[in-house]
Every structure is written in structure tokens, then in C-alpha cells.
Amino acid sequence: MQLKTQNKIKGPHIVEVLSNIKLSDDTWKLTFQNQEIAENAKPGQFVSILCEDLLLRRPFSVANTINNSFEIIYKVKGKGTKYLSSLRNGESADIIGPMGNGFTIENKNSLLIGCGVGIAPINFLSNILEKSGIKHSFVACSQTFINTGITENQVIITEDGSAGLEGRLDQHLKKIINEVKPEKIYTCGPNPAMAYVSLTAEKYEISVEAALERDFACGTGVCMGCVIQIKDNNKTINKRICKDGPVFRGNEVLWQCPI
Amino acid sequence: MQLKTQNKIKGPHIVEVLSNIKLSDDTWKLTFQNQEIAENAKPGQFVSILCEDLLLRRPFSVANTINNSFEIIYKVKGKGTKYLSSLRNGESADIIGPMGNGFTIENKNSLLIGCGVGIAPINFLSNILEKSGIKHSFVACSQTFINTGITENQVIITEDGSAGLEGRLDQHLKKIINEVKPEKIYTCGPNPAMAYVSLTAEKYEISVEAALERDFACGTGVCMGCVIQIKDNNKTINKRICKDGPVFRGNEVLWQCPI
Amino acid sequence: MSNLIKPDISVNIGRLKLKNPILTASGTFGYADEYDDFMNVSNIGAIVTKGITLNPKTGNPQPRIKEVKNGLINSIGLENVGIQDFIDKKLPVLKENNIDFILNIAGASIEEYIEIAKICQSNNIETVELNLSCPNVKSGCLEFGKDEKTLYKLVSEVRKNFDNTLIVKLSSNVSFPEKMAKTAEKGGADAISAINTVKAMNIDINKNLKGFKSIKGGLSGSCIKPLALNFIYEIRQHIAIPIIGMGGISCFQDMLEFFAVGADAVQIGTANFTHPDLSDTLVIELNNFMKQQNYGSLAELVRDLRYEY
Amino acid sequence: MSNLIKPDISVNIGRLKLKNPILTASGTFGYADEYDDFMNVSNIGAIVTKGITLNPKTGNPQPRIKEVKNGLINSIGLENVGIQDFIDKKLPVLKENNIDFILNIAGASIEEYIEIAKICQSNNIETVELNLSCPNVKSGCLEFGKDEKTLYKLVSEVRKNFDNTLIVKLSSNVSFPEKMAKTAEKGGADAISAINTVKAMNIDINKNLKGFKSIKGGLSGSCIKPLALNFIYEIRQHIAIPIIGMGGISCFQDMLEFFAVGADAVQIGTANFTHPDLSDTLVIELNNFMKQQNYGSLAELVRDLRYEY
Ligand SMILES: Cc1cc2nc3c(=O)[nH]c(=O)nc-3n(C[C@H](O)[C@H](O)[C@H](O)COP(=O)(O)OP(=O)(O)OC[C@H]3O[C@@H](n4cnc5c(N)ncnc54)[C@H](O)[C@@H]3O)c2cc1C
Ligand SMILES: Cc1cc2nc3c(=O)[nH]c(=O)nc-3n(C[C@H](O)[C@H](O)[C@H](O)COP(=O)(O)OP(=O)(O)OC[C@H]3O[C@@H](n4cnc5c(N)ncnc54)[C@H](O)[C@@H]3O)c2cc1C
């Protein structure tokens, strides 16, 4: 294998902030200017952002690309995301990416399910399917309404009933599947939600792709910190979420054991 | 000895920022609102400020008190002072003090010599002497002009000639002493400057008080991190700059060896 | 359990009955009087004095301290007033003000430790903490806390000469933490305290490559917390005596972590410099937490903290 | 000395001639190909591979990593492809792309180390770094790097079976650093590398005191730099062979500090995660610095850095 020896194709890019807006109480959308990332990113891929003097970069799914810019949707949790929320237009950030493998795009009637900030990659995927003219429905579940701007084709489920259907995904999913009759499901969100989606889809014999999460150290595939056990015929093998994923087939993930 | 068992008389005080203004390229003046510190602080004493998530507090001489507020004059050096320069009106800081022993105020014709940010405690002393009607002259030396607002009775020496006399203290000191004929000298500034003042004053048989500096850990006298060797008859003993000082008599300091 | 009953947060370390498990660490709290400006010192479980030697010590030359990322390197060199001066001048203040204290002692030879222990015994000092990190001049400049045989000899000899509560303070700079802890217990220690500062060095190189400023000393502060937690977890399962945990504790959550990995009480060190009223605040926070969570005694809380572990 | 001459920043470690002293540390750079996205990997002095064992290893269960203040705790458990897979799949890539490398090897017994060493020998692997921090199953679960006798046996046995460059990587979790370094040298090591990660633990306690998340593992990153500098300074005066320093290096200044206390080359570890192009950048910065300061060779610079010391 001949390596590329082309320098810095995935960064670190010093990237300008175009906007940083609040979508809900604790959820924000950041838009960055960078042609390379915007051109190359695929739904399901992520970027890793240096957050001030924190040791480790923080990974975020690309939530959209528009011309030479790309977006992330993030929830403020700790120091890293607090720093992100402090970024202002014109300031810059140090970003590597796009990293990992995105969703496989197929011309199939697709059901897209994003829960919480898991909406981010699903949002991007929805836009790409839209552009490609692939039939799809978008279910966005969250505790409280996260306004991503998309409304067409979107079923909104909020636990607090602040928009769309009230309740949790498991109260609505089967009905939605029966209505949409998807040939393929894409999902991203907390593990219990993805597990529920995956196991439900299995019953309907619908194939699932799920974008997983876990604390990353390197985010580039070298440290083996983010491995997950994946079913491989009769045995299980370790795969790196950051490099071999973050997208995996729903039925190869051992949803039962803690992921 | 009965301890006071009076709670928190030296803080930590959560103190409001009244103003933060630039005096020169790298030197700023911060004004804080706090009655206890403003009422109790004496020239030569210092406060210790918590600077974001830095482990150690940073010590700064009280540079003035006005009614219920007090000032510090500081030079931006590293993380701590960078943080100070980011403070805005209405924000607050966590401060302990006033700490240490200040200058001894005597009714003697006094010469006050502040070099660099060593101007800070000298500025405060000058105001107090003024109020007490004690005759004094104030020499302020710095690389470039630091505008503290005081001009009366003040001889300004700047290395770059941006205000007052051009040059360094040692080019002017003897002349000034001969003119002022002080009975007492107070000084604060870099060690070489204070050493020069102290050794020169010795020749004129004028007593000197110098406010010393060194990295502090505790700043309260418990860690023994800031000790300096002090002449005590024929031997030397260790004294803590933070607790036994920061003001020492010029002739008890071993200026020759590194302080 | 009623919210109105004041929870019992006392803890016993040997014969020492502490009113609460929050102590201040040696070398970071002087002899208590300096902290009088920031709190009522008698609220704290106990203060541990600066390390006291047989004779007064002037300590190391400057530089003695250097801040690093989330840490402090110190090279004080045990500057202290000596045992006699402590007894004459500091002890009466502590007694008069009802401040519970533990005397941290250090020596350059086993004989010196024994001599201080005898003085403590005859002056009715209730609790002694052995600081082992001074170089052991006799056995070729090794430190006492690094070699099982020397450690056993030291602890058991001090034990013979001091029949009140004896705490042995361990350093984490050892190959086999559990061996040192077991040795101290076998030697007669009533409790282990750990960890002492961690060996560290800093060097500042200036642009022209001239006049480096360097310091070799002990590292403390929140950067050593992961090392301390590991150390205490490793020794907990090998000894039966109580452990007083320390190393980077700077908030209530940190304190709980030490209980979780095996500590029965804690000491606050470098964080006193950052927040001079921290130990006092922790006592209040612990009381409030116990009430909120409906705990009647510290023992119950500690059991639950260790439970899932 | 003219500014136009390219300074000589090469350095020899045993028979290994490094084009520059900047290496990447084991476990933090994979087998090089992953970093191809960020730089031309062949610019670096050498990469050290992830620790390789005789048979593939699946490593430890999750959680494997946890960020702490300025540091990272990892408990990967040596997950790796095994020596045969390395030779079949990874080695050709390294060779084809002219990437100088050092093979980091680990075993659970001396026999296992010997077997890997033989495989390295017969496959003309030029340089091997011995990772000693795996538990030594035979001698009752001690680690190889903690006990002089076992260490001597291990190093000398590997030496007998491998006649190319042999580097022994030490851990700082020992009572007597200089003894371990001297033992490795006596056993036949061509160089020492240090430090490996430092034993550490983290525990997250949530509000309801249920479901703690804990990790026990090795600490790396800038919080261990003061420990690493101290370790290297302590061993430098006791051995004659070169030292490859590491532990928290994250910028040019850090690298100079390691040279100052005794290192002849450095490895970049955790900082690769933060700045994936760091090692490449350091090579450029070192060249520029040498030119600016008019140094003809690295040896001269290192001599000056150590001079005042
Ligand atoms: C492939 C991938 C894509 C992601 N995409 C998004 C996204 O689009 N939007 C979004 O809001 N979040 C996303 N995350 C999660 C995001 O990375 C974490 O929320 C963020 O790192 C938290 O950093 P912090 O410093 O604010 O919080 P911290 O103080 O570091 O941690 C707060 C909590 O988050 C957990 N956490 C910390 N680091 C990570 C990490 N690297 N991955 C997962 N959990 C972590 C901690 O264990 C802790 O429970 C993604 C994670 C991965 C792995
Ligand atoms: C009693 C006393 C009174 C002082 N009064 C003033 C004042 O009125 N105005 C003013 O600008 N400065 C004053 N200083 C110095 C001031 O404390 C330091 O400049 C400040 O702590 C630097 O912090 P930093 O985080 O910005 O820099 P750092 O990054 O911590 O350090 C930058 C440089 O300053 C040195 N330094 C760090 N901490 C201290 C310290 N605690 N004391 C001395 N040097 C230190 C470092 O060794 C380094 O060389 C005083 C110091 C003392 C001890």
C-alpha cells in the first residue's frame, strides 16, 4: 500500500466561525467556513474540534454542508461544549476531519430517526437524500423541541410535547414503520434508543444503519480506546467506532451488553 | 494566645469589579468594590486573587483605596494576569486580604521610589502620606510611561523618555537624594532596583523600607515557600515574604545573593 | 431517619476520635493560627502540623515552589521550628483554642524518630503521623518509605516508644504500594495516610538557552489525584487499619471519590492555598449532604460509596 | 557557521541511525498509516509501533479511556494484531513508504519475549523496544519492570536472541529508578526509553451514589511531564547509554526540557491525539531553531542545553 504523503488533507484546519446560534435551551448550531471539509464530508462522518486547552479533541457529527461551509449541532455538556458555545462569528477553531465512515446511501424508501443531538448526522443525511431524490421520512425525537429548520417530511416527537407528537420514540415507532413501510432505517441517538430501533427493525426485517458514540481519545483509529464488540459470524471482533465506524449495521452490534 | 475564631475576616471575599483600565501597553488598573479590604488595607499590603482555574492565587499590592473600593495596578505577564485583564465591570473576583505587613509610616521627610509595577504600593503610600500631611516626594521609574494619574510631587523617569526624565534610576537617584534630602526612603520594584536604592541610601545613612516580591504558594505564611534570608545580628534567619513581609528594612536584606 | 437529627460524621483513627473526617495536610496549614483569618479552625476534624524534626531546620535554598499545570512542585526541605519550640510555643495555642491536631514528624535516622517519639510520649501528644520521605542517611540515603526492612524497623521501634495513635504516611513513589502498607500495619501502625507528594521536576529554559531555573521536589495538587486514588485503591484490600486519603482534593466530589476507593478520612493539602476556607466548607457540605441523602452516620455513607465498587 | 548549511539533527541510538530525534510513542501512532492524513510520516525520526505480542490480543473491556485534568487514563490492555500479522500486513507498508520504525514488544513471560525477539531477528527487524509493563504471570503477577532480577533476566535473554538495537522502556512506578536503568544497561540494552504511563485511577460518582464509572489504567499527557523530567534526570547520571525521553511532550519547549535533563531523543505520545501533525511540526521547528541559533549539530545543542545544569 502506497501512502498518500500528501500533507494535512484532513487538517488540522484553522476554520472560521460563520455563526453560532441557539436551537434550544442547551443545543446550539455552529457554522464553519471550510471548503475541504464541506466538499468531502458525508453524512455520518464527524469532525474533531480542539477545545481551548483541553487535552482531547471533541468529536461532532457533520450536521450539514452548504457550499463552502459546514454545520454541527451540539449540546452543551462539559468544558468542551461550553467553549464551543462561547465561539463568536469571525473567531476560529482548530478542526480535523471529516473522519470515519458515513452512512451507505441507497435508493431505498428510508426512515431516518434522530434522537437528541443524534439529529445532527440524520439532518445531514436527510438533506443529501433529498438532493438525490431518494424517498425518505425523518423522525426527530428529543426531550424538548430542537429547531433545526427542517419541517418537510419530518415527524417531530418531543417528550414534553413542546412540538409535534408528545411522548417517547417507543410509543410511536411501530405505527410510523407501518405507515412509512421503509426498506431501510438510519438512526443516531442515545444507545437505548438505537437499540430499540434496531431490535424493532429486526422484527420487521428492515436493515438498519446506526451511527454510534463513545468517548474518543485519538479519534483517528490508533489508540484502540473506542472499540466495540461486533458480531462476525459466530464470534465477536473489536471494531473502532472512530475509524471502522461510527456507522455500523444495526444487526452486527451487540445491543444487549453495555456498549 | 487566643485565636480570633471570627470567621473569614480576610475572605475569601467575592468582590465586584468597578473598572479595569489600561495604563500603558501591558499595565492595567483594576478597581474592586469591597468595604472590608478598603478599610483595612495599608500601603505595602497585598491581596491574593483567584485566577480562573489556576491552582495558585496571584498576589498584588493594594495600589489605592477610595471609600469602599480599592485598586491594584498590574502588568500582564502570564495566565493569571491575562485573566485579570479580561475582567469587566460588574463581574466579580475571589480575593483574600489584605495580607502581610505594610510600610511603617513615620513623620519624616520621605522619598518614595517605585519602579515598574512596583509603583503600585508606592502610589498608595503616597496618597496616605499626603492625607497625613507628611512631606514626601514620589519617584516613578518605568520602561515606558505608566499613567497613574498622580502628577504632583512626582518625578517621572522613563527609559524610553516617553515622559519625565529620560534614563534609568541609577542615572538620577543621587541627584534626587541630594535635592530632597530625605530622612527615609520607601521602595518597591525589581530586585536590582531596590538593591541599588538600598545600597545607595546606606551611603547616605538613610533608612530604607523595601516591599519585596517572590513567587508565593500559600501567601498566608504556612508553606515556607517564599522565605528570604534576613540579617539578624551576626547570623541570617529565614523570614517569610508573605507573612513577615513583604516590607523589610533595606539593611536587613542580603541584596548581594540572589533573593 | 429524621432530617432533624444531626448526622454523626465522627470517625475513629486508632484511639483518636475525630469529630469529622476532614483534616488538613502537613505543610499546608502551618500550625493552624495562620488560618484563623479564614475560619474557625476548631471546626475541622484535625489539623496535621508541618513536619517537625528533633532540631529546628532552615530548609532548602530557593527556588522552593513552582506552579505547574494543576499542580505545585515544592522543595521546602522541611523548614520547621523543631520539636521543643513546637511544644513550647505552638502546642499551647492549639490546646487553648481546642484545635485537634496530629503531629507530623520526620527524622534523618531511626534514632532521631525514636527520640521525637519519646518526647511526644512524655508530652502526651495524642497522635503522631510519621513522614517517611526524608532521606535515610544511615542506609545510604535511601528514603525510609521505600524499603520494607527499614520501614518495618522504623515503625516498630517508634511503636515501642509511643503508645498513642500512630499514623504512617506513605509515598506513591514505590514499586509495590501494598507491600509498604502491609509492612506499616505489621510494624504497628494504627492507620495509613497517603499519598505524600510525588517526585517531580520542572525546568524553565529561556530563549537564549542561558540561566535555566529548575526545581526538583514533590508534586501536589489536583494533577496527582488520579495517582492518589489508584494508590489508595491498591492498598485498601491488603490492610485492615483505616486509611486517611489525600492528594489533590479540592472539592466535595473529590472527597467522595477518596471514600469510594477506600479512605476513612481525608486530608486537604494544596487546595488550602487556593481556597483557604475549603476544609471548613467541606465539613458543612458533608453535614448537608448527609441530611439530604438521609444518612445517619458517616459509616453508612462510606459503605454505600464503596458498595457498587 | 553559515545559515545556509542544513543543521545535522541526526542521532544514533545503538546501531539505529535516526534522521532526527523526534519519534512517536507506542500506542499513540498505530502503525503509521492512520497519520498519513495529517503529514508525510516518513519525515519523523521513527515511529514506535503499538505494543506487539506473540499472539493477537483483544485487550480490556470498556471503559478504556478517560480524560482527566491535562491527562488521559487508558486501559487498552495491549489490543494488537500479533507479531505475525504485523510482519505480513503492517511491515510491508512501513517499508514501502520509507518509514523508520521501532517495534514495541510485550510478553506475559520471558519465554514469550524470547520467542518474539527471535522472530524479529529472523525478519531483520532493526530495532526493538521492550515494553515491561505487562504483568509477569510466572513470578506471581509482578510487572517485569519492577524487580531487578526479573528485569536483568528478561533483558539479557532477549539480548542473546536479538543482536540488533535493543531499547528498554521503563516505568516511573518504581522505588529506585536508577537501579532499574542500571540493570537494563547491564543486561545489554542499547538505550533506555522512559517513561511509560503512570498508574492512575478515576472514578465518577453520580448524584444518587449509584452506578459509578471507574477506570484503572495508565496516565499520560502533560500532567505527567514533571514526573518524566524527574525520572530522566535521576537515571541520566547512572547510565552511559542514550535515553529516549517522553511523557507529556506537547510543544517545542517541552522537547528542549527533555534534552536538558538528559534525553538524547524524544517520543511524542498523547499529544498526537491533540495535534496529529505535532511530530512533523517539531522536526521543522527544530531545524529552524538550530539555524537561528547557529547550531551545526544536535549534539552541540544538547551539550549547551545540559551545560548550565
Ligand atoms: C462520533 C461522534 C459524534 C458525535 N456527534 C455529536 C454531535 O453531533 N453533537 C453533540 O452534541 N455531541 C456529539 N457527540 C458527543 C460529543 O462528542 C460530546 O458531547 C462532547 O465530547 C462532550 O464534551 P464536553 O467537554 O462538553 O463534556 P465532557 O466534560 O468531556 O463530558 C460530559 C459527558 O460527556 C461524555 N463525553 C465526553 N467526551 C465524549 C466523547 N468524546 N464522546 C462521547 N461522550 C463523551 C463524558 O463521559 C461525560 O459523561 C459525538 C460523539 C461522537 C463519538
Ligand atoms: C507581594 C507581592 C505583590 C505584588 N504586587 C504586584 C502588583 O502590584 N502588580 C503586579 O503587576 N504584580 C505584582 N506582583 C507580581 C504578580 O504577583 C505576578 O506578576 C503574577 O503573579 C504573575 O501571574 P501570571 O499568572 O500572570 O504569570 P505566570 O505565568 O504565573 O508567571 C509569569 C512570570 O511571573 C513570575 N511569577 C509567577 N507568580 C508569581 C508570584 N506569585 N510572585 C512573583 N512572581 C511570580 C513567574 O515566575 C514568571 O516568571 C506581586 C507579587 C508579590 C509577591
Ligand SMILES: Cc1cc2nc3c(=O)[nH]c(=O)nc-3n(C[C@H](O)[C@H](O)[C@H](O)COP(=O)(O)O)c2cc1C
Ligand atoms: C508546601 C508543602 C509542604 C509540605 N510539607 C509536608 C511535610 O512537612 N510533611 C509531610 O508529611 N507532608 C508534607 N507535604 C505533603 C502534603 O501533606 C500532602 O501529602 C501532599 O501535598 C498531597 O496532598 P495535596 O495534593 O492535597 O496537597 C507538603 C506539601 C506541600 C505542598
Ligand SMILES: Cc1cc2nc3c(=O)[nH]c(=O)nc-3n(C[C@H](O)[C@H](O)[C@H](O)COP(=O)(O)O)c2cc1C
Ligand atoms: C492509548 C495509549 C496506548 C499506549 N500503548 C502502549 C503500548 O502498547 N506499549 C508501550 O510501551 N507504551 C504504550 N503507551 C505509553 C506511551 O507510549 C507513552 O510511554 C506514554 O503515553 C507517555 O507519553 P505521553 O505522555 O507523551 O503520552 C500507550 C499510551 C497511550 C496513551
Ligand code: FES
Ligand atoms: S478513539 Fe482512538 S481508536 Fe478510536
Ligand code: FES
Ligand atoms: S508563600 Fe507560603 S509562606 Fe509565604
